Amino acid sequence: MSDSPAERVLSVGGHDIGYPHGHLGYLTQDEENTLQNFKVFLEEKGLYKSGDKPSHDDQTLLRFLRARKWIIQDAYQQFKDTEEWRKANQLEVLYDTIDVDAYEETRRLYPQWTGRRDRRGIPLYLFQIRNLDSKTVSTYEKNAETTTVSKAKTDGSTPQRLLRLFALYENLTRFAQPLCTEMTDREHPRTPITLSTNIVDVSQVSLRMFWNLKAHMQAASTLATAHYPETLDRIFIIGAPYFFSTVWGWIKRWFDPVTVSKIFVLSPSEVKPTLEKFIEPRNIPKQYGGELDFEFFDRPNLDPNIREQITWENGYTDFPEGPAYWVPVDGGKRLACLAVGSKNGKERRERVCTIPVAFPERQTSTSVVTEAKNVSVATGNGAATATEKDVIVEGVQGLAISGGNPTDVVTEKVSGQALTEEPTAVAAA
Template identity: 60%
Template sequence: MTAEYEGSAPAGRVQSSSSASQQAGVFPNGHLGHLNAVQEEALGRFKAALQDKKLWRPGPPPSHDDQTLLRYLRARRWIVDDALAQFKDTEEWRAANNIDTLYRTIELDAYEQSRRLYPQWTGRRDRRGIPLYVFEIRTLDSKTIANYEKQGANSTFSQAKTDGKTPPGLLRLFALYENLTRFNQPFCTQLTDREHPDVPVTMSTNIVDISGVGLKQFWNLKGHMQAASQLATAHYPETLDRIFIIGAPVFFSTVWGWVKRWFDPITVSKIFVLAPHEVKPTLEAFIEPRNIPKKYGGELDYTFGQLGIPDPAWDGVVRWEKGYSSFPSGPLLWEDVPGEERLACVRLGAENGKLVREVICTLPRTWSPPERTVDESNQTDSSATTSTNTAATTINDASDGTQTTEDTLDEATQTEGPAEAIEKLALDDDDDKAKTPEVTPIPAATAAA
């Protein structure tokens, strides 16, 4: 899912050294505006199936945008029936737990407590303009998690109801996923200093630091991480591009044995463990040095726990309001500015039960969903009677061009380039068993939020 990069990108420009569009299975292949014929057909059939089940309305505006629907198709290897099943399960889960209400009414202190424990946005992006997150797992000890879950179960932190099945202590975590998909990714989509400004951003890049974490701590976190990971994998598919694990101890291969069952092969193929000598060259291949935290060999003065540091590239683009000069903690989303081609970032949530609403900033609308033509609309509506089973067979048989299996994703990372560490991402761990496995999954909570 990634391309290889070399050198520093020109000022004000995020660009890779090789054309991602020329590599099968590499961003932006399979994303809006870069679909092959089979993928286009899958999207059309998926919409028809969703509309038939009353799970999607074409609008305008549509109930769900194309980039969201494509996440489910990519996650399910373009098999429409499988994507339909996952989408249906997610919609039912969201409705049963009032996820939208949760995000809009969560107490700001409850949100901040979650934000400080889980992956945090640095305020920066990788070379393709995808948001960069950092996660230090050692902050999650068993006592902290027990207290976090207890507070979540015994307090009313939003106006949302629950289904009685999802652990209430975990629900606050999903406000962070909503922040990724409803604030951060749309924000990065509107920034044009990236290689493919025509493609909406729907993923994240993550640095996960597990240094200082012992085997006992991993074991004590097992139940919490398993529940969080499985829910996130099920309901927020295809929201990560790469996770780089740093500081893995020698026993991490033992942890991999019981963690790998929580993920599908596509997710596993995106998660890599870096040896100490690989950290700096690998991160620089994917991220400009100025956007890499100093702790990992970069130039960004960022420490885990602080809010994201505004990028100088935003100067002249983001117009801050009410004295703000950076994004605050809390649920944020974007709304149209009436009468202007601009979007407003609005902070929601609640303080002591009183709902909050304030405008943080505005920025120009530079990207909008492509308008559907009349012919396309008719084609979607008329295709509702087409068998999705036939579509699934066609897509599965013709999926060689989509390159979405674990093997082909690994092949995509083995392109020629100056960063030798990139090649090692896809190597077998046979020659390095005594260190750490080359491909090791971690909780899906690191993929977002």
């Protein structure tokens, strides 16, 4: 077993066209030109501010460009819709003031960050669908629609249960991804992490349960693909029952072919060897053939390499429950983790720890880095939103099977439980 960064993992079909290509540091000249033109176009539309402290970081803009196949007009429309949606639902206020217990109630229904990363340094999440039984979901949705858990106002059309879900996406983009970005024990340490890898366990789930969850999953996935594009790298579906080809027929129609190609449906014999191609054994939960002590509902079991970089403060020895995000301190040389949200009706602003910034020049060239001791709001999509306390910084997971491009109908020939003859992604025909 090696703890060093592993060999490069090729993208779907064995072609090296996935991460980090299309990301900062690995743009073609055409892609770089498109990014610059996109900034100019957004600035003309009043959606972007350039300068030493740009309103949005480059890695965020690139997510929208990749999602819309580098077509500026299409990326602009999705970006505009997302900005309007975030403003109408006060996503920053939601994340900053959400009740910690309500946040944790939502977190327990959706993918859990294991505290580990895949071989490329991308955060690894685990999702066990069987925990979303109809009674649990019904009780949760009823409570979500009848209980006010934050100071955020909404657009009136986005259900409260989904807004609480998107607090988890905010955690992905503001907490987990920035933390993993600063870890240099990976092949491309200068390239920001903007993705996630997911193990989705569908064992012990009946066809009826899948059917009962259909509307719930589709609503969450549609909004996630629209407003958190390109936050997904891979999904490994494990424990698929014999009828899963029927379920797959519903699910795949929510996504475009690129997203479908990121979904691996594994037979029992494929689980361990396939996961090990993407994830070191020490970071794979034991129930899937690895060495990691991690059960669903557990708090993150932090990677020892991450722990080595952390300087804990104020009595903390681990990350607390509830939302948190990172803010620059020490002139941009370090990032401080702030635990936010509300407990017993009182907002918290607790400094948990600091980590060193691996490449300060990356912060100043692509991110908002204004420093402040009291930070009220950070934006999950990197948008700058100043408050009376001054300033801001850049920044799930919701259903794991989301986060790709906006949906198109795709067709696929499926056969049997595994849906693939080899442990490769299910690709569009």
